[in-house]
Amino acid sequence: MDHHRPRSLSVLVALLLALGACVMLLPLAWMLLTSLKTFPEILRNPAPWLPGQPQWHNYRTVWEGFAYYRFFLNSAFVAAMVIAGTVLTCCPAAYAFAYYDVRHKELLFGALLSTLMLPAQVTVIPLFKAFAALHWVNTYLPLVVPAWLGGNIFGIFLLRQFFRTVPKSFIEAARLDGASEWTILWRLVVPMSLPAVLTVVIFTFLWSWNDLFNPLVYLHDESTYTLPVGLLYFIARADQLAGGSAGQVPWHLVMTLATVMVLPVIALFVIVQRRFVEGVAATGVKG
């Protein structure tokens, strides 16, 4: 198709793409630039476009001064536990639904998938009621325990699709060699499906790291906050925390926090971009 495409059109497409990309990146650039400014620079009207002297120590200030590392570690801990539980329970479930012939299997799988339609708003009130009765409020259990019981249904779906492409003869051969089902799953099927497992890990991470709703419902003590709740809490109290007068939000520090929160996601994205894109594309494949 290339040969009968006028050159000017290609240039126009490239130009449009570049222009749009600048608009997409502008907010992130502004966030980063603002995070390197001083408080007086922020309060000046208009604030300078660029920081006079990049204030890298802003990162140290929010990290140490406002116990932000606490929120960061909380978020990282919750994400790690959620990912571990998801992988450990979704892989066996996907394997069971991919390989075993059991009565009503399709019905059970359909029931699992139907929960993708269920809005969190429907289940949150009874769950809050139950978790409160168990004294699990202000702990990470309400965020983590569901993940240890196969909480990522989309993950099960994706893994099952992938597991099915492992030739059945491999599995039969392993069984004849006396390998247990557990061994076949973790030593044969999972290693052969690493791209899918990685995709599930990434999406589970994003879901947990970005989640605002559940931490807001279950975490009320500020020492337990994860990053999204912590950021909003910081903005609400920042004028006092940063030593400005009331109503003067230290946007430079808020942007520093936002950068700290966004950076792991960007880093992960840069490293494993293909998995992201393939994972999203897989959601669009009609099942």
Add this chain to the structure above:
Amino acid sequence: MNSRRPETLWFWLFAGPALAGFALFSLWPMLESLWLSFCQYDVVAPARFIGLRNYVYLLTSDPAFWPSVKVTLVFTAVQMPLSVAAALGVALLLNQPGRGRGFWRAVYFLPSILPQAASVAVFVYIFQADGGLLNRLLALGGVTGPAWTSSPVWALPVLIAISLWGFGYPMVIFLGGLQTVPRELYEAAHIDGAGAWARFRHITLPLISPVLFFNVVMGVIGALKVFDLAYAFGAAQGLIPGGPARATLFYGLNLYQQAFTYFHMGLASAMAWILFAVILLLTWLNFRLGRRWVHYGD
């Protein structure tokens, strides 16, 4: 048949945790929520059955219910088409052969995976009345921008703009669809003298209609469930959630406040079931209508 018994055992061992999770964290709460929607319940006292009163109150006398429905519907009606159009437009550009497509795709996709609490904080700063980036750029052109985020008129458009930043997700789904369209079809149409629009209208659009349909359905459902965006928007400005003046009181936010600020848990459960019913209805309707205009290749 005795080879079957261990298979059943292994099935339940492997799928058991996930099925238990389904029963404990989806099925049972769903049924209890339905029951609670017919009760008065404030966490402290036990739930008391009151029949349909929650539903009647919501539909006839609750001061926040209809305003929150309106905010959500306006948002959905504007945001979903814009987001799908932007996603399709950029996907079509990215699908043109050329250098560095992977890089551009990454740039457009990235904002859609960032935590919304952080992106909202960044945008609230950008939309500040005095010294915000947008108003400064407007001032360069001689325009005095309004106080975007604290204006009841502009707050919702601002939220729509913020959420449009995340169009990369449907865009990648469109790209997946576009890549399944055989190049030869375009070649043939080109030889037959079909213009760019004719090729789009008669080849691209029918062939990607399944993904278009998927994106529309998911876009509507996503827009109806908005929570993080609206909550962070109020919190980042120290406003009462839903502010200014209920202009951003989304349905999901209203429900959250009823449940966890005022502890009207029965009322909130009724709201949840109204939302759930609408989502089920929309999905069903979409699939009925979808059959008419969606073209499935096989």
